[in-house]
Amino acid sequence: MNRFIVLLTVCFLVWGASLVSAASDPASSNELTKQESKRNLHGAGVQEQGPHSSEVSANPYQARRHIYDKLSTVTGIPWYRLAAIDQYERTMTIANPKKRKTASNPVIGVVVEPPKWVGMLNPDLNDDNPKSIQLFKGIGKDGSGDDRANLNDETDLLYSVASYIGSFGPHNDDFAIGLWNYYENSRAVQRIIQFARLYEHFDRIQINERAFPLPVSATYAYRSTWGMGRHYGGFRIHEGTDIFASHGVPVRSTCFGIVEVKGWNRLGGWRIGIRDINNLYHYYAHLSGYDKQIKQNDIVSPGQIIGWVGSSGYGKPGTSGKFPPHLHFGIYRDRGLIEYAFDPYPSLKKWEQDDKRKERAARKQAAKGKSS
Numbered sequence: 001m002n003r004f005i006v007l008l009t010v011c012f013l014v015w016g017a018s019l020v021s022a023a024s025d026p027a028s029s030n031e032l033t034k035q036e037s038k039r040n041l042h043g044a045g046v047q048e049q050g051p052h053s054s055e056v057s058a059n060p061y062q063a064r065r066h067i068y069d070k071l072s073t074v075t076g077i078p079w080y081r082l083a084a085i086d087q088y089e090r091t092m093t094i095a096n097p098k099k100r101k102t103a104s105n106p107v108i109g110v111v112v113e114p115p116k117w118v119g120m121l122n123p124d125l126n127d128d129n130p131k132s133i134q135l136f137k138g139i140g141k142d143g144s145g146d147d148r149a150n151l152n153d154e155t156d157l158l159y160s161v162a163s164y165i166g167s168f169g170p171h172n173d174d175f176a177i178g179l180w181n182y183y184e185n186s187r188a189v190q191r192i193i194q195f196a197r198l199y200e201h202f203d204r205i206q207i208n209e210r211a212f213p214l215p216v217s218a219t220y221a222y223r224s225t226w227g228m229g230r231h232y233g234g235f236r237i238h239e240g241t242d243i244f245a246s247h248g249v250p251v252r253s254t255c256f257g258i259v260e261v262k263g264w265n266r267l268g269g270w271r272i273g274i275r276d277i278n279n280l281y282h283y284y285a286h287l288s289g290y291d292k293q294i295k296q297n298d299i300v301s302p303g304q305i306i307g308w309v310g311s312s313g314y315g316k317p318g319t320s321g322k323f324p325p326h327l328h329f330g331i332y333r334d335r336g337l338i339e340y341a342f343d344p345y346p347s348l349k350k351w352e353q354d355d356k357r358k359e360r361a362a363r364k365q366a367a368k369g370k371s372s
């Protein structure tokens with residue numbers, strides 16, 4: 001009976017989290033102050049973990065997957081849940097680099113504060129004895145087999161956090177309850193469940209490929225408009241890039257991700273929000289409509305059509321034509337409790353070049369096929 005109530009609470013929290021993220025939809029709020037956006041513009045820690053960095057370092061992925069598989073065998077927890085916990089922690093470190101101390105280039109992203117590791121009442125914050133840690137109800141455990149629960153050992157870290165979360169049971173609902181008990185943050189629960197779905201679906205951890213939101217063969221124009229003032233709905237600064245194109249030009253997903261938000265918003269019109277594996281929220285606004293296939297919680301891939309360029313927004317549902325048709329594209333980084341925007345323009349430039357290069361290569365290949 002108690003369990004049922006806990007389960008209901010967690011379902012409510014997960015549901016609440018999706019409402020919260022809908023409510024905190026970028027185009028619906030003026031939450032971000034001018035100062036904050038400015039700081040983000042110049043701020044540290046906003047570099048992206050994109051395809052570029054994954055090319056440079058293919059091995060860390062193998063090393064990570066190796067640890068996930070090993071711990072999965074020991075704990076019975078599916079690798080994609082271990083990967084999802086680890087990835088969530090990694091994105092928190094990228095978003096809060098000063099608050100979270102890690103070794104340089106760690107394979108595992110999990111960070112645990114000493115009191116949580118050794119137990120709140122444990123007088124020895126450096127305790128690494130699994131037995132006394134257990135006595136003080138710390139979460140620290142030995143996952144590497146050296147009889148030490150070492151806060152600096154990556155295997156011990158992931159093993160300890162996963163064991164705690166896994167102790168609530170094997171089912172999806174148990175996992176959500178375990179996550180809630182560990183993080184006490186409904187956004188964290190929602191993120192980790194999203195990440196686990198992505199990893200399970202694609203059955204790999206390298207899912208960073210990107211695409212330009214419009215087909216590069218289409219006619220469009222854009223420039224850097226970050227931070228410009230705008231006045232509809234109260235003064236707010238422009239947190240994104242406007243890509244001008246005709247009504248009906250396809251709008252495509254820029255990433256592998258999950259459709260987190262879909263529907264009307266007074267400012268954004270028909271808009272869609274996609275969460276990627278790096279905990280970035282890709283936001284597309286002013287669409288003329290959605291692809292019929294796309295539903296909330298769907299998994300999408302880079303280049304997949306999600307809707308069409310339009311001029312919807314700035315009024316009640318269906319309002320259109322108050323400005324020239326364009327795609328408003330924004331990216332927001334989840335920082336744990338809040339999200340903040342950063343300038344998507346440099347990423348857009350890069351994705352556009354990559355797509356053009358791919359298209360040229362494909363054309364060359366096709367020409368070769370014809371001539372031979």
Ligand SMILES: [Zn+2]
Pocket residue numbers: 238240241242327328329
């Ligand atoms: Zn815009």
